[in-house]
Amino acid sequence: MSDFLSWVSIHQSRFEDAVGRLLPQTDVLPQRLHAAMRYSVLEGGKRVRPLLAYAAGELAGAPIERVEIAAAAVELIHAYSLVHDDMPCMDDDVLRRGKPTCHIEYDEATALLVGDALQSLAFQLLSEHRLSDDPSRQLQMVRLLAAASGSRGMAGGQAIDLASVGKQLAMPELEQMHIYKTGALIRAAILLGAHCGKLDQAQLDKLDRYGKCIGLAFQVVDDVLDSEADTATLGKTAGKDKDNDKPTYVTLLGVQAAKRMAATLHQEALDTLKEFGASAQRLHDLADFIVMRKF
């Protein structure tokens, strides 16, 4: 596990360097917007999606310089969604990763544009760098990220989430919401990393199955942590879901059953990796990490 933690630390640091180079510098016009974009992306978060992309890229034998461009594209989409999500008309959060949220540090209009511009930049990265020797495959990567981000992906999941406040959702609806809201982008991170290498469709399908399990497990664990943690540990305002009367796996199943569900998804994810042998070690470790994390 200490070997894994050093892998995490090395790749987090690599990623930080890469995304710092890929984001526009603060001396480029419009300077304030670029500063706010960097503020919203850099020095924050566990970088779960980039780590998954790196690990899938390793499994697929992909050049790491390509994988981290794809990883950055996914993380920019994730970062933009947090900026918009924190705005007063959505979750109205003032704290994120222990820092003031973008609209608090800057202003609402800037936060709106930061999110918009981060999304554009994600697609610019995926199209202006060479990520595959086959341009058709690279177009497929653009399509994958666009679908995962849009109204039948992440943004759609947020819309269902909004509509669910104060309602008692049934299990299939809650699951559909999270498959869209968190799952789609986690799956995209894994597949984009893998597409930078050479896997056949059956192997990609296996990885997608792993991603689906891990995506759901991630959300279940998030709900458990949110119900148990306090604000200081979490680095964001804790207990918001319950305050907002939002349905979660914990409110629906109770803490114990939610923990069992995470364990089952965890095992299923590990099972799908078996055929890859040692090359799947990092994805295996990440599955453990996601389910056992305490923050």
Added chain:
Amino acid sequence: MSDFLSWVSIHQSRFEDAVGRLLPQTDVLPQRLHAAMRYSVLEGGKRVRPLLAYAAGELAGAPIERVEIAAAAVELIHAYSLVHDDMPCMDDDVLRRGKPTCHIEYDEATALLVGDALQSLAFQLLSEHRLSDDPSRQLQMVRLLAAASGSRGMAGGQAIDLASVGKQLAMPELEQMHIYKTGALIRAAILLGAHCGKLDQAQLDKLDRYGKCIGLAFQVVDDVLDSEADTATLGKTAGKDKDNDKPTYVTLLGVQAAKRMAATLHQEALDTLKEFGASAQRLHDLADFIVMRKF
């Protein structure tokens, strides 16, 4: 000119059908978000960008079925920017194209997500349909639209615009703002239409020059109309720019000089079309249309 007006009407109607098919239907989950997306895009606007794409596609001998996918992608970016622009933290507008703006008809959170999801859909369209026989060229189209939309394109122009309220901008700054804010997407519309056909780089450069002139002329005319028109004719709240103390070509140059500037840009645009002969007729007509429009 009547031949041109019938061309406009036929293509506006074709476009409406196409984009109606390309947007998710209202019976697809999440239904309310999809209804709000359709509300924000359909039945509205002059469709200047799609018309420019159709005209450039004609010049380039491109299949119209491909051109209108590219046209839809550009128009979705334009539509999302209007939805976000109208929100209370930006221009705070309640009326757009004679209808309540998205956040008035629905709510702010939905308007935020509508804009986000329309942007994703634009890139999904550009990547999931075959728009060129050469996938590398199609990747270039994605890059072009992403760059035109982002922080060194449309979103960046809006950031400069926000920062300029209450300031007296000099001419080069005002021009840079509009090259980003309106110009980038108009140029993208023309180039994307052209990329669906077969033009060489020198020809594409000529078209880009045409686009740059037309983009600026469009904005100058917009400022003139805004300073002269009333709300009923414009279909949106008139005189907002002056109320907001925003710099415009009219406040900087006066109405007469602004009109002369539009005429000069108009002529320059027509000059760049000369080498294309009759195949540039529609782009020629559109230049006239943009400069002489009364709404």
